[in-house]
Amino acid sequence: MNKRQKLNLVRILISLVLFIAAVIIPAEGKARLLIFLLPYAAIGYDVLYSAARNITRGQVFDENFLMALATVCAFAIGEYPEAVAVMLFYQVGELFQDIAVAKSRKSITELMDFRPESALLIRDGVETKVSPEEVEPGQTIVVKPGERIPLDGIVREGFTSVDTSALTGESRPCDVGPGESVLSGAINLSGLVKIEVTSKYEDSTVVRILELVESAASKKARAERFITRFSRYYTPCVVVAALLLAVIPPLILAQDFSQWVNRALIFLVVSCPCALVISVPLSFFGGIGGASREGILIKGANYLEALSNAEIVVFDKTGTLTEGSFTVSAVHPEAGPEAELLEIAAHAESYSNHPIAASIVAAHGGDIDKSRIAEITELSGLGVRARIDERLVHVGNLKLMEQIGTLGRDCDRDGTIVHIAVEDKYKGHIVISDRIKPDAEQAVSELKRLGIGRTVMLTGDSRKVGEAIGSLLNIDETHSELLPDKKVAELEKLLSRKNKNGTLVFVGDGVNDAPVLARADVGIAMGALGSEAAIEAADIVLTDDKPSKIARAIVLSRKTMRIVRENIIFALAFKAAVLILGAMGLASIWLAVFADVGVMVLAILNSMRTLKIKN
């Protein structure tokens, strides 16, 4: 509680004591009015003041005015305790709302608060403490164990393990050494490291994440817009209804005014849509905040809403369901050990920087003795010819084998096949394939469990590879051999197939798929913290590259939407019931106070659940 809230609490307690005293003291007539006016003044003076001030500014349907009107009318018809109680509870509600909102804002910003306060800059060989904004790319900073890494950079000296849980939700520390990049916001756990800064503070990962989540509140969901629109009409309507209720029935039925004024008061007390106006945005904010803690950055409440209605989930293959890096998956020598075949191939490919060549060199693992290699010739579209240990070696595709008059053996494995011949004699082949991510299968099966209507995979790869991975992962539909522009066309076709209320989610790695990300109802870029363009184009950014996070994001969005709906229905139904009962004379003013303050309190408490959605 801050100072203002504490003062308010004291004021509420004093008024409460005065109020209880007033109820107990047996006084009549003017004296009774006086002893009730005492707590009323103590608790309501600021409301009365604001009401008077706002009415001069033309703000008729202002909360303060309505509360003032309701309580003054209650005094006028002799309902003194009710008048004081309404004001008292109104203030209790305001205080509670103040604390709850401040607290939830704090807990959300706290869990995202990994903003670094300072950086240790090495300037002329001396460590100086500066603010992170002052550090320029290219400068070197020191990060001690236990400290937060203030800026993005590359480790130049030292080894350590870093905790990136604030960024990715992944709690397992990861080890880094010289040459490896580290992200700002991660905590340096074990060793002292020197880091060369690669980006300015305002472009750093930390600042980007915080900006993304904080500005998410400005993109409102349909449900929020509905509430804003609704509240614009609700208050005036209820107030007019109250006025009519106070005047017309007594005139028609020739009854006493006080009974109908009493009923009208109930209307005034429930005329504020506060419960909805606060709890709905709060739920979304909590949902977005809770997701960001798990490494799911949602750029607006509207995307959260759209995600909850996901009907078709479309995956890009490379980099999304697969690692996007090539590895040797099989070595098939005609004779002799596998290592020997790999060694020959690795030496022949050692001068190439093609990813396939790199994967063979990596699989070989051992040293490349360059003195053994002579006369390397790249044969474009075929492979490479080299002389290794004075022997002529050909490494390449089947066509190359044909050209040198050797019969290559085809392989039934999926992937790229590299054949090797020595002195024109076939020696065997190596299969290179893209590895499927360990959680890719789980990602798809979880989506099915969540009742997602259709899962689709788009790939530029060959039909053989595409269909193999598609069926392995149990994906409903696979479209292969798509050039980047064809992916958008394919997406358009899928979009026209879905139901009106369902949404299409596209998941990519943010590389070359910006147009598709933008075209989908919800575009998710994964592992894309480093890429400005991907963050710009995507609606949701996953800080790590696990496809299984998508199901989790859908669960979070659905639960958040459920809480939002609960609040809307609960608050509306409760207020409607009180209005109806009130008009019939069946509701007391106490019930009305509960409908106003109590419902708001319950709705706020309910919306706070979005912060802690379980798996």
Place this chain on the structure above:
Amino acid sequence: MRKVFKLQNLGCANCAAKMENAIKKIDGVKDASVSFITQRLTIEADEDMLHNIVEKAAKACRKIEPDCRIVS
């Protein structure tokens, strides 16, 4: 262009909704949103009109909540 401002002394959620509606009606504003939770005002408008718009927005906010201030 889109610009974000902080709001000081934004006391009630309903007022935030009213401010949003009022600011959206200002000439030249393409879109506006007021978030009670983050106490932020986002205005989308042409750059050369922005200064003028912010002044009008500040006036609109004061009318709804007299203590409310826009800070950039």
